[in-house]
Amino acid sequence: MSLYELAILGSPAAEERDALTATLRGMVEDFGLVLDTDVVVYDGATVSGRDKRAAFAAAFFGAAAPTDIEAARELVLASAPIIPTIAANGDFALHVPEFLQSANGLKRRADDPAMTELAAAMLECVGLLRRQRRVFVSYRRVESRAAALQLHDLLNARGFDVFLDTHDIRPGDPFQDVLWHRLVDSDVMVMLDTPGYFDSRWTRQEIGRARAKDIQVLRVIWPEHVPSKLTDMAETVYLDPAELTASDGPIVDQTAEAIVLRVERLRSRSIAARYMSITGKLRADVEKIGASVEGVGAHRAIAVRLIGDRKVWAYPIVGVPTAEILNDVAEKARRADQGEVPVLVYDHVGIRDAWSAHLQWLDEQILSVRAIKVSEAGWALAAWEG
Known part of the structure; x- marks a missing residue:
């Protein structure tokens, strides 16, 4: 099963589709992912076959007479995120179907032929890149x-x-x-x-x-x-x-x-x-206590098998955790039906003491997700009670 699924819809020129696909390929490879295996890119003819359990986002290339209208409409009805996009000299009112005009669009820059900005926006929608920029x-x-x-x-x-x-x-x-x-x-x-x-x-x-x-x-x-x-x-x-x-x-x-x-x-x-740094530290600490990392699941959650055969899903996050991020992790775990309280793993070095105290308070009050410092992962997971 793919971890992330994307779609390029509407009326991109062939060279635009190729450029966006190449940029997406380079960005997902930064994470050790493979396009067409870990990350699938659909077009209007194939998007109906997407896996509805996978994180998904689409870009819709507007034009005077755009194609893939029905495919886009079905995605809107399914509440799937779609980014309407037009050329630097385009007009949203004229080139984007009315049912997509409520979504914030992206006007492509003439000096960005690789469509880096659009690729980043798509990967933010599926959660591979964080939305905080x-x-x-x-x-x-x-x-x-x-x-x-x-x-x-x-x-x-x-x-x-x-x-x-x-x-x-x-x-x-x-x-x-x-x-x-x-x-x-x-x-x-x-x-x-x-x-x-x-x-x-x-x-x-x-x-x-x-x-x-x-x-x-x-x-x-x-x-x-x-x-x-x-x-x-x-x-x-x-x-x-x-x-x-x-x-x-x-x-x-x-x-x-x-x-x-x-x-x-x-x-x-x-x-x-x-992300790789945090996951590497997590793996090393997990192995110290005799537990093991079994693999990566939906939303890049890491399956950790503890002593006693209990499985815990860990979500490494980059930067400073917030209540919004805790909620996002809990929601991802719920959608993935993982059956255990998810664990947010973060690097605390450099975070203000006042914010660390706030995180500890959140961890004590919120029961649907737990948060642990990656430097203490082995210590915490060795006595894990969920």
């Missing part, structure tokens, strides 16, 4: 403030929740606690690599802790600056002198938009790396 901008104010502010606004406009220290820490909040909390809840760090970046102990800590948490880094290197080899493994954008309008920015529009697209693509790789 968080970016951390690391920079030195004296060298790149204007560029940091520009990217903050541009990423926000593209649907990201962007952390910038000058904008997102309220007066009276413990500055460093909030900063680390927001870092560990980010998908990607954008590092503005200026000549004095490593002169600050704070930026040194930011890049080091991002790497310690497997958060992917997009390094934007200032013109004529020789970057440190400490960040050679990061994705890199080299700026030419003509791409900066002043020494601290802003960056010319075309290059700034390209940086946003790089963040979008890097995000799936980052979430996958963090």
Whole structure:
């Protein structure tokens, strides 16, 4: 059985269908999944055969006279998520059927021929990518403030929740606690690599802790600056002198938009790396206590067989758990009919003490799902009572 199912409907050109499929293939491979096996992509003629137990989402390509109308209508009646999408010069009112116009659509960007934004939206709908879209901008104010502010606004406009220290820490909040909390809840760090970046102990800590948490880094290197080899493994954008309008920015529009697209693509790789890190730690701790990991089920839940033959379903999550995420895990377990209280597994390092206390309170009050720190998984599961 496939873990995720997608559909490309409507009237995409052949090259658009191929481009979107190729981008989806690359993104799911970040998670160790195989397109056509773990993730199936249907068209209008085959979508009626989808497995209704699998997580599903569709993209509908609008046009003046779109096809697959009845297939889309059946999916709407089944409450399946559909993303209406049109070309950069398209018109939703004219090119999208009326019964789909209540769903928030996506206008494809002319500078995104790989349709990275659409692929990410589809994978968010099925739960492979989390819906929280968080970016951390690391920079030195004296060298790149204007560029940091520009990217903050541009990423926000593209649907990201962007952390910038000058904008997102309220007066009276413990500055460093909030900063680390927001870092560990980010998908990607954008590092503005200026000549004095490593002169600050704070930026040194930011890049080091991002790497310690497997958060992917997009390094934007200032013109004529020789970057440190400490960040050679990061994705890199080299700026030419003509791409900066002043020494601290802003960056010319075309290059700034390209940086946003790089963040979008890097995000799936980052979430996958963090997910794999948590699952690896979970497996190691489970095996220490004589239990075993049996496999992966619906919604990437991990089946853990405890001593005594009891099975527990663990849901590794990336970032900071919230009540909404606890509810989402409980709902996924209910739909999968797993028969046991599901276990949310998370990495607590970097989360604020106040938030950790809140999570403990939630765990004591909510009986439909449990939450454990991955560093304590073996300890907790060895005495598991559900």
